[in-house]
Amino acid sequence: MKRIREYTIFITLCFFLVSCSGDKQQKDILKVTAIPDEDATELIRKAKPLIEYLENSVNMQVEFIPVSDYSAAVEAIVSRKVDLAWFGGLTFLQAYSRSNGKVEPLIQRVEDQSFRxxxxxxxxxxxxxxxxxxxxxxxxxxxxxxxxxxxxxxxxxxxxxxxxxxxxxxxxxxxxxxxxxxxxxxxxxxxxxxxxxxxxxxxxxxxxxxxxxxxTPTYYNYNWTIHKEVPEELRNKIKESFLKISSDQELGKKILEAQDASGFLETEKKNYDGLKAAAENVGLIKSSLN
CATH class of the missing domain: 3.40.190.10 (Periplasmic binding protein-like II)
Structure with missing residues (x-):
């Protein structure tokens, strides 16, 4: 009986250690996606230099996960299948609503302050x-x-x-x-x-x-949206990594060219209040979104 009990404890401990190892492995991968506003080949081309840069700057594996359509991109971050997503203003608002406020806009291109x-x-x-x-x-x-x-x-x-x-x-x-x-x-x-x-x-x-x-007249648009369950330290690392991207660096120049950007800056939810009102007006999001 004693041996059975000891064996049970041993198996339980092994299972616990394997589970912890699996969790750690999962947390060591930053998963990223993007709305498929262009064909898959173009999206992967644009993502490649950024993924390489982020892997070095945050010191962890970064995996780009393509999705089939816009709603799949929203679902991916809401369900935590990805940690970071490239969204248009509307898809950010949809993800914010679907997740009950568990995602936030982190970074946008300079150009996204006045998009057309x-x-x-x-x-x-x-x-x-x-x-x-x-x-x-x-x-x-x-x-x-x-x-x-x-x-x-x-x-x-x-x-x-x-x-x-x-x-x-x-x-x-x-x-x-x-x-x-x-x-x-x-x-x-x-x-x-x-x-x-x-x-x-x-x-x-x-x-x-x-x-x-x-x-058209200008409006706020795209941003990199992050799930709030991503640890704050990692969120800050990602943000700082984007802010440091410069055309003075060879890889930075490739990133800016691929992302069609002159640079990146911090953003926040209130920047999308105008889009929120427009989306409510045409019925693309519910007016209960705060």
Whole structure:
């Protein structure tokens, strides 16, 4: 009987040690994701130098976990499958709501203080927003800030209600897909992220005849969102790591080019109050979100 009891204690102790080892192993990996606002190849390319930098600066393994769509990115951080996520303003607000305030915006690019969307077309007869009435128009993902929420908001400010005034509404799921759809004539116009548009122009990838006919006013957009259960010391390390990224460093220059940024700065939830009001107004988040 004594031997059985000793054996049971031994097995229990072994199980405990294995469990602790597993927990430690999990905590030694910083898991990161991003909304798939572009194709997977481009997202991985953009993430690679940043992952390399973070591994060295926080002294732990960093794993980038691609997701299938915007809602999957939100679910990943809410369920703690990832610790850090690259979100648009709207997806941050959705994650904040879904997690009951357990996530927070940590860092944003300098450019995200004054972001813009563009409306594009290949139809020579479309010259202003009012010309979209009766047309087939494409947004990005339904959860996209720059490809849906803010374009819809500015349309509504002009008295244009997409469901009533457009012949058809389509959702591409990603900004590059919107360019392709407009360029091929699948739809007559589309709304998208200005940075993706500028990159396509720079790389000479814009379909012939496709142009911008309207640029929106500015608004706060993207940020790196972190789960509050990530230890404070690690959160601070991550924040400081971003703030130290500089074009004076070879790797820093690669990161800034890949992230399409001139630099990073701290951000906070109140910066997204304007987006919150816009999202509530169009029914993309509940008004009970604090």
């Amino acid at each position: 969307s563009v409306f594009i077309t290949s139809d020579a007869n479309i010259k202003e927003l009012s010309d979209l009435k009766g047309k087939e128009v494409m947004f990005g993902s339904q959860s996209s800030t720059s490809g849906h929420l803010m374009p819809r908001t500015f349309l509504m400010q002009e008295g244009i209600i997409p469901e009533q005034d457009f012949k058809r509404i389509a959702y591409s799921g990603a900004h590059d897909a919107t360019i392709a759809a407009v360029g091929s004539g699948k739809v007559q116009a589309g709304a998208m992220n200005i940075k993706t548009w500028r990159r396509f122009v720079k790389e000479k990838r814009v379909p012939e005849g496709t142009k911008v006919f309207y640029t």
